[in-house]
Amino acid sequence: DAKTTQPTSMDCAEGRAANLPCNHSTISGNEYVYWYRQIHSQGPQYIIHGLKNNETNEMASLIITEDRKSSTLILPHATLRDTAVYYCIVRAWGNSGGYQKVTFGTGTKLQVIP
């Protein structure tokens, strides 16, 4: 799996958009970008994933650069409940080569401020 680089921490004002960057310069063609978050003392929660097109769901938007070497997770209107550690992960999809385990880096600790 390709390695990712994220800022250690970020602050965001409540109600504003939170933009969380992730660098994955060694991503290969069959690897997807996934985002998970972990609220304190809970299990990780899946947020969104994408391959090369921008994606949006009820939780967030994912913007992937054209060269796919970086991406940004956008929480459009951050709330206090969005305070968590956000993990950016890249991995291949499919059954070839293994069980598709998710390997976590250190993530970005997002603090939403009232």
Next chain:
Amino acid sequence: GAVVSQHPSRVICKSGTSVKIECRSLDFQATTMFWYRQFPKKSLMLMATSNEGSKATYEQGVEKDKFLINHASLTLSTLTVTSAHPEDSSFYICSARRGQGAYEQYFGPGTRLTVT
């Protein structure tokens, strides 16, 4: 849908005893389940991967005889910490993958183990 539960949520045990943690997929069949361990203020570390009906695959440095994993059915995997020591105190989290070709993993709420 796609709910994963763990039991117990918290457990305290004495050194030398064994403790079993259950991971269940409540509304889907999980062909593959994963076990993670997380120390305070650290990221999740994958311990092992298990497929239903076969032996678990352990990550390097994880003792298979100490952390026994059983994935006897498509909805249940168990992790047994044998002869627990205080350094085994940690947050244990399982996740489940739904079926062949599924790309999402769903995580349980975690189990806080304290060994005294």
